[in-house]
Amino acid sequence: QLQLVESGGGLVQPGGSLRLSCATSASALNYYDIGWFRQAPGKEREGVSYISISGGITNYADLVKGRFTVFGDRAKGTVYLQMNNLKPEDTAVYYCAATPASSVTWYSANSYTYWGQGTQVTVSS
Numbered sequence: 001q002l003q004l005v006e007s008g009g010g011l012v013q014p015g016g017s018l019r020l021s022c023a024t025s026a027s028a029l030n031y032y033d034i035g036w037f038r039q040a041p042g043k044e045r046e047g048v049s050y051i052s053i054s055g056g057i058t059n060y061a062d063l064v065k066g067r068f069t070v071f072g073d074r075a076k077g078t079v080y081l082q083m084n085n086l087k088p089e090d091t092a093v094y095y096c097a098a099t100p101a102s103s104v105t106w107y108s109a110n111s112y113t114y115w116g117q118g119t120q121v122t123v124s125s
Contacts, residue, residue, distance in 0.1 A: 002028055002114040004096050009119030016123070017084045022096030022116060026077035029053045032114075033099050034079045035106055036070065038092035038121075047107030048094070051079055059106050064090075086123045093118040 008020040022034060033052040039045040049070040050059040058070050067086075072079040079096060097112035104111040 002032065002098055004098060004114055004116035006094065006096050006116040006119040009094060009121045011122045011124065012086055013125050014087060014123055016086050017082070018086065018121060020081040020083065020094055020096075020119060020121070022079045022081075024077050024079075024098065026075060028077055028098065029072055029074050029079070031100055033057075033101070033104065033106075034070075034072070035097045035099065035112055036081050037095045037097060037109060038090075039095070039118075040092040043092075045095070045109050047109070049081060050106035052102075053079075055102070061107065083121070086121075088123045091121060091123050093120050095119075 005023045012018050035050045036048040037045050038048050048061050051070045053072045053074055067084050069082040095118045096116045098114040099112045
């Protein structure tokens with residue numbers, strides 16, 4: 001069982017920034033790729049970003065390209081999602097998830113085996 005723990009959510013004004021963290025074991029990032037998802041009230045969970053540290057690959061949803069950056073620290077076993085120029089429509093619970101597969105449909109929640117508990121991000125003035 002792989003544990004994922006998100007942190008870093010909160011309330012921020014439009015145009016502001018937040019950095020989310022997804023902590024797991026240091027060795028896990030050698031074997032698992034990490035996706036970030038979000039779910040707003042009344043909406044389906046949607047893929048935001050993806051990173052394969054071992055493969056050197058990152059992906060982003062069109063809605064966040066140029067504003068969000070995903071990166072990881074293998075030694076710390078932590079993946080980060082840096083979110084800049086936040087908009088009210090970014091308000092959601094953000095989740096990180098892990099998949100052991102090397103070739104996945106990264107934006108599909110069905111591709112992931114393990115999930116964190118989520119962290120709330122609220123963008124409001």
